[in-house]
Amino acid sequence: MPKARFYGWTVLAACWGIMFLNLGFPAYGPAVINAAMARSLGLPRETLGDMFSVYMIMSGLPGPLVALSVNRFGARRTLVLGSCFTIVGSLLMATVVTSGIGGMLCFGLLVGTGVATGAALAGQACLARWFVRRRSLVLSVLYSSGAIGGFVAAPLLNRLIQATGTWRAGWWLLAALSAVAAIIALVFVRERPEDVGQVVDGFGKPTEDGAVPVDTRPHFVTRREWTYWEALRNPTYWIFLISMLGASGGYTLFLAHGVVHLEDLGHSASVGAWAVSTMTFSALFGKVILAVFGDRIDPRYIYAAFTAIFGVGMVVIVDARAIWQVLLFATCLGIGFGGGLVCFMSVLSNYYGTRAFASLAGLAVAINTTLSAIAPKVAGHLFDQGIGYAVIFYFLAAWCFITAVLLIFMRRPDLVRRGIVAVPT
Numbered sequence: 122m123p124k125a126r127f128y129g130w131t132v133l134a135a136c137w138g139i140m141f142l143n144l145g146f147p148a149y150g151p152a153v154i155n156a157a158m159a160r161s162l163g164l165p166r167e168t169l170g171d172m173f174s175v176y177m178i179m180s181g182l183p184g185p186l187v188a189l190s191v192n193r194f195g196a197r198r199t200l201v202l203g204s205c206f207t208i209v210g211s212l213l214m215a216t217v218v219t220s221g222i223g224g225m226l227c228f229g230l231l232v233g234t235g236v237a238t239g240a241a242l243a244g245q246a247c248l249a250r251w252f253v254r255r256r257s258l259v260l261s262v263l264y265s266s267g268a269i270g271g272f273v274a275a276p277l278l279n280r281l282i283q284a285t286g287t288w289r290a291g292w293w294l295l296a297a298l299s300a301v302a303a304i305i306a307l308v309f310v311r312e313r314p315e316d317v318g319q320v321v322d323g324f325g326k327p328t329e330d331g332a333v334p335v336d337t338r339p340h341f342v343t344r345r346e347w348t349y350w351e352a353l354r355n356p357t358y359w360i361f362l363i364s365m366l367g368a369s370g371g372y373t374l375f376l377a378h379g380v381v382h383l384e385d386l387g388h389s390a391s392v393g394a395w396a397v398s399t400m401t402f403s404a405l406f407g408k409v410i411l412a413v414f415g416d417r418i419d420p421r422y423i424y425a426a427f428t429a430i431f432g433v434g435m436v437v438i439v440d441a442r443a444i445w446q447v448l449l450f451a452t453c454l455g456i457g458f459g460g461g462l463v464c465f466m467s468v469l470s471n472y473y474g475t476r477a478f479a480s481l482a483g484l485a486v487a488i489n490t491t492l493s494a495i496a497p498k499v500a501g502h503l504f505d506q507g508i509g510y511a512v513i514f515y516f517l518a519a520w521c522f523i524t525a526v527l528l529i530f531m532r533r534p535d536l537v538r539r540g541i542v543a544v545p546t
Contacts, residue, residue: 127319127322128314128319129248129251129259129319131309132248132311133251134309135305135308135309136200136248136310137262137265138266139204139244139305140240140241140264140267140270141267142298142299142301142305143200143203143240143298143299144241144266145270145401146270146273146274146294146295147211147232147235147295147299148267148270148271148376149267149270149271149397149401150275151173151376152275152380152393152394153275153278153279153380153397155224155228155288156169156380156381156390157390158288161288162219162221164221165501165505166381166501166504166505167501167504169377169501170498171225171497171501172221172225172229173373173376173377174229174373174377174497174498175225175228175229175494176229176232176233176494177233177373177491177494177497178229178233178491178494179229179230179234179237180233180234180236181237181487181488181489181491182490182491183234184242184484185480185484185487187237187242187479187483188479188480188483188484189483190238191242191243191247191479192479196243196310197306197307197310197311199238199239200238200243200244200302200303202238202239203236203238204239204299204300204306205239205299206231206232206239207231207235207295207296208296208299209231209235210227210230210234211296211299212293213227214228214232214289215289215290215292216289232295235299237486240267242482242483245466246478246479246482247312249475249479250313251314251322252321252322253322253342253475254322256416256470257411257415257416258412258415258416260467261411261415261463262408262412264404264466265404265408268401268405269401269402271397271398271400271401271404272399273398274398275394275398275401276394276398278291278394279390281294341419343471343472343473346473346476346477347473347474347477351477357472357533358469358481358534360524360527360531361465361468361469362485362488363524364424364465364524365461365462365465365489366520366524367428367432367521368428368431368457368458368462369490369493370492370495371434371435371514371517371518373490374496374497374500374517375400376397377496377497377501378497378501378504378510379396379397379438380393381393382510383396386441387442392444392447395447399447399451399452400452400455402455403451403453403454403455403456404455404458404459404460405455405459406452408459411460411463411464421464421468423460423464424461424464424468424528425525425528427456427458427460427461428457428521428525429457429521430453430456431454431456431457431461431521432518432519432522432525433457433518434450434452434453434454435454435515436518437449437453439510439511439515465485469481473534496513
């Protein structure tokens, strides 16, 4: 009787499609839609920044609740719930919103919650239960969906708005795409290998005599499961969390003000959309690097390199008047943030195990997105005061360079050395 194909690959494909629709378009598309909305409604820059700030807060702040939902109700139901939030928020943006307050409530609150609930956190928590040995590869493939979605979303939505003459058409499209994502989750996502009579990838094949299984996991993947509170007491976790802030803040800042900043430098709106698209596509290069090397060497070192690359992008964007400068900073931001985020998730699951992963990732995303949401607000205020964007760009670049050095020289956490009793995996 032929051996059944490992269903984890089907789950990966389903989660990829869901994240493509529920993250790639709602996260990157509004950089174009909201810029058109601001021009149409005459919104000030600070209001535009406020909308993205609320969105970023809500795309991460519910992280612990999303982790609780995944642990209690399962990834599939959580993904469907997130899709519903995005559908409702997008429909309201498409039909009734006429002010910045409405944008903050419908785009910021509802769509932000939908992205937090219906995309990366639930998908990667589910896949961590299916894959161990090839976890970096799988997470890299998963996160490529957001990069490809963003690459498609920005120019597609820009053309849709130009063709229809209204920014609201973009929100109609986003609502339809999230409905498709909900259907994919219901039909294809399964919680654990045991649900279909299979076992998790990576625990090795039996030896020839069938006596002792061979552990095929890399040396930097923990053999013990940390509890949530043990990980929180370990300083390494907080170094990881702090290291995310520079890239998260800069990424949020670019999505909120990048298009209008480029217009201020003399570029057209099409160049701004192209920059967003280039940034998201460039994230694929970071994911490819992690996919190739992340199961062979500790992803922490790759993460440090990506963080420094993002800092370079923050420096170049300040005065990116030439097209080659736009290409350079967009590529650096894409590789730095897109690759760095996947590295962060890989390191968390490698160092602390799968049992606490959803909760640790949810807390990290909640703290980082909430704090990084300050960047668009501050940047909009500085611009309206006549100071401009340069100060905050340079500040975030310095943050990235400093934390990259910390990541290189920190020590990997060790439960045994610390004398903590842990449960073997």
